[in-house]
Amino acid sequence: MQISKDDYIYWRNLPTHDKFVEDMIQILDEAKAYLMVNAGKNPIEDRKLVGVIEELQWLIDWQPTFIEEGEHDDAEGTGV
Numbered sequence: 001m002q003i004s005k006d007d008y009i010y011w012r013n014l015p016t017h018d019k020f021v022e023d024m025i026q027i028l029d030e031a032k033a034y035l036m037v038n039a040g041k042n043p044i045e046d047r048k049l050v051g052v053i054e055e056l057q058w059l060i061d062w063q064p065t066f067i068e069e070g071e072h073d074d075a076e077g078t079g080v
Contacts, residue, residue: 002067021060028056 011017031053039046 002065005066008064008066024056024060028053028060031056 031049035046035049035053
């Protein structure tokens with residue numbers, strides 16, 4: 001999905017965005033702390049938790065591909 005830089009900046013400045021990121025960081029920190037204390041007790045659960053940590057970090061770090069001004073997204077609505 002491509003969005004305009006202005007739309008992204010607007011979204012980033014919403015209070016709900018800040019709260020979402022704050023909550024994701026808290027969950028990420030708790031998951032890391034849990035893994036540091038309990039790693040090795042259940043390797044399968046460890047791997048699941050590592051996956052959760054990786055995905056939370058991806059969500060926090062996500063940056064969209066911006067469309068150029070005047071460019072249209074021909075794939076919009078197609079899931080591509």
